[in-house]
Structure formats: C-alpha cells, structure tokens
Amino acid sequence: MPHRVVDFFRASNDSIHSIKASVQRRSNPNSRSNSRSTSRERPTRHPSPASSVLEADSDHLAHNFVAPPVKMAEPSKEKKDAHSHHRLSFPVLHLGSSKSSKESPQNPNASLSWKIESPPAVLHGDTENSTGALVSGQLLLDIKEEGFEVDTFEAKLNVHILQKRPFTGHCQNCANQVTELKSWTLLTEPTQLSKRTHEFPFSVLLDGHLPATTDNAIIAVKYEFTAIVQPRTGPMVKLIKNIDVKRSIPVPELPHHSIRIFPPTNIAASVHFTQIIHPISSNTFTLRLDGVVKHNPDAKTVEYWKLKRLSWKLEENMETIAPACEKHSPKEPKESDTAVAPKKGAKRVDTRTIAHADMHSGWKSDYSPSGCIETEIQYQLAPGARAVCDMKSKDGTEITHQLVVEMVVVQEYAPTTHLKHVTPTGVARILRMHFGVVVTERAGLGVSWDNEAPPIYQDVPPSPPSYSCDIPYESVEDLALSRNSQENPSRAQSPVANEERPLTIVGTKTVGR
Secondary structure (H helix, E strand, C coil): HHHHHHHHHHCCCCCCCHHHHHHHHHCHHHHHHHHHCCCCCCCCCCCCCCCHHHHHHCCCCCCCCCCCCCCCCCCHHHHHHHHHHHHCCCCCCCCCCCCCCCCCCCCCCCEEEEEEEECCCEECCCCCCCCCCCEEEEEEECCCCCCCCEEEEEEEEEEEEEECCCCCCCCCCEEEEEEEEEEEECCCCCCCEEECCCEEEEEEECCCCCCCCCEECEEEEEEEEEEEEEECCCCCCEEEEEEEEEEECCCCCCCCCEEEECCCCCCEEEEECCCCCCCCEEEEEEEECCCCCCEEEECEEEEEEEEEHHHHEEEEEEEEEECCCCCCCCCCCCCCCCCCCCEEEEEEEEEEEEEEECCCCCCCCEECCCCCEEEEEECCCHHCCCCCCECCCCCCCEEEEEEEEEEEEEEEEEEECCCCEEEHHHHHHHEEEEEEECCCCCCCCCCCCHHHHCCCHHHCCCCCCCCCCCCCCCCHHHHHHHHHHHHCCHHHHHHHHHHHHCCCCCCEEEEEE
C-alpha cells in the first residue's frame, strides 16, 4: 500500500477526466472507442499508470456511472492574439564577433590610415602663458585598384566634452558639447587616383588655453580627429582617431617655503614642500615646529607642547558648469523683471581624497630652552588612485589639489627644579594647514614648439645697414699718396721709389703704400 501512495503523488498531474474515463472502460468494454475519441477532443494529458490503482478501488462506486463526453471550448482568435506577446523569440546571437552590425561597411578598394610626425601634444606652461602644442602628420590613402575616383576628401578636429552629470538627465544635447577646432579639405574637386599610397599632410596648432585630455567623475574631454573619403561608387572610407593632449608645468628649482602661526599658542610651523608634483612620483616635505617650550619664571614651571599624531592627505577638488541645451534652457526673464537672472547652467562639484596617511611617531623632538620638533615626510600618489591633473578652461571647468597637514599636540608642564616630573595639563590643540599643490604631467624630452622650431621667413629681421662712404671712391688713392708723402717726403719725390712701392689691395683697386 505505501508504494501505491507514492505512485499516486508522482502522478499528481493527471486530471479527473482521465480517471473517470478509465473507470468507464473497466465497466463497459464497448465504450472504449467513444472514450478514445472523447479523450482526443479533451485538452488533457495521457493517464499515468497510477490511475489503475484508483480504478480497482472505485469499481463498486462507479459501476453505473457513465461520464458524458466533455469538449473544451477552443480559444477565440482574439484571445490568441491577446496572448501571443507571451511567446519568446531569440534572435541569432553574434557571439564573439568584434564588429557591430550597425557599423557601415568599408570600401574594399581603399583604406585610410595616418602617421603622426610631431612629438606628443604637450601644452607647456599654464593656460595664460602657454603657446600651445603643434600637431602635424600625414594621412595615408592606400588605393588598391587603378582609376579609383574620389569625390571629396575632408578631415576635421573636434574637442568633445562629455558631461557625466548633465543639466538634464538622459539628454544627449545637454551631455555632449562638440566644438570644431580645425577642418581640412584635402581634395577640392573629383579626382581619379592611381593604384598606390597617396600622402596628404595636415597640421594644426592647439591653443594654450584649451583643456587637456581628462576623464574624471564629472567630465571627460577628448580630441577627436575624423577623416572621410567619399568615393564615386561604393561605401565611404572613414578614419576616427583620438589625440592625447597633456599639459606640463615646469617644476621650480627650489621648494616652496611656507610659515604658519597658530595663536593663542606660540607654535610656528615652517614647511618646505614641492609645489608641483606628478601623478606617479615620490615627494617629500619637511616640517619644523618652533615655540613648543615656554618658561614661566614666576611659577617656576616649564610648559611643553608634545606632538602626538600627524596626518596628511591630498585632496582633489573638481568643479564645472553643466550647460543646458536649447530645449532645456530656462526662459529668459522679462525686461521688467531684472531681479531674477537667467540660469543657463548647473554647477557640479566633486571632492575626493587620492592619498593619505596617519603617523604616530617618526619625528625628532628637542625640549631644550630653544626647543623644536622636526620631521621629514615622504608622500606619493598610488597608480590606482587615478589622479587627474590640474586643469582650468574658459567654460568654467577647474581641477585643483591641496595638501592638508593636521597635527594633534597636547600640553604638559614640569617644575623647573625637577624637569623629569612631567604632568599633563589636559589641554590639546589641533593644528591644521592647507597648501596648494599642482598635479601635472611630465614634460619628457620635448620643449615648447616655439623654442625648438627654426625661424620662418616672415620672422627673420632685416639685415644690418650697409656702410656708406662720404668720400668719393676715386679719392682713396690720392688720400693714400698724400699720407705717404707726409711720412717720407724724399721718397715721395723720387719717381723710382714710387714705382718700387709694394701694392695693397683695397676693394677692387690697387693702392700703393
């Protein structure tokens, strides 16, 4: 009996109609054909072997029972259409393909590439004093068949600014601002090119006020170079490249010196640090605290300020203005309402810590009458911090860094007669200092283009003035003869002596001494 119960639960998906039909077949063998036709019309499943278990037990209950044929109503066409959206269809999956189906096909008869001939694009100096960066190269159009006709060949350089926190979310016009810097028309008219590699030179001078390439939490700046070749027949040939533009600020020879005084105490902090650092570098700053010892002759005590903890951190502050597109730009106020100014952008601010450390020891303390505390701290930026270089542009984007040094000092006192009996007073101070630092890229071996480029023809200054003589050219010989006659009057009178005189070439004539 237990195995019947198990089989019954295993066959729980059988319907009551199949059970009744099986009972009818047992009681009336002639009705098998009718039951088969009825079971075909019913939208039920086939009976399982577990149904025979119930047939034997229910023969005496269903001996005179005849189940009427039941036909399920077929669903209407409207209901089928209403439930047709539940069906799932899986399109062909392009697994492992690197090219997207949306990419336009390339022309098989031509290919386009480029070759940069200038050094890396580096803006030397800050935005106010930089002369920019020079980018030059060649576009290489490789023609693979003879007589390839090209209608147009154009190229352009754009600066693309992507706002990661736009004025209006999910608006592409608010998030993307594209500005064209330079465009080239390399072929002005339809041209038939031969089968070879054709070279088209291009050059552009990036102004010094332009922002450097960056990608941070609120903004991304890219320089996109696009070249398009439109042939007479077939798809176009397109080249899209990015130019990495960096900014480098020269490092001063001497470190920056700063002094901070913390009233009401007599503590004065003197700090020497490098004001310009690099994203991947090791830097040091020295700290000296003076005025940590104070003598009280009336009370015959000495007060000490002891350094208990020193921590430093490097903060990165980013600020930008997300402009609004024409669709989402607020309407300008009426002329009568001058109190409300039009709002055309939203300010975005982000601050994060890119390096920090806490120190509880490592400094040298001197508690003599002219005591001081000295320490040298080494700090660096980890490559995983992804520090962003300083940047300032005309559209309101500004990235700055600052070094924050925080110290905790406690006050203790001791009698003058027993200096070893030091007792804490319970007074503590937090000394905090902020120093502005600049994170910039390394200059490498390159210098600014205006310092290494030779002068061009228009910049060559005029030649020095020519020396003109007021005395006529013919009188030079007479002047020489008169000078010789004054020095040697006897020799000047002798005609033979004049003939034997050595000759000296002056200009294009010979003049005797």
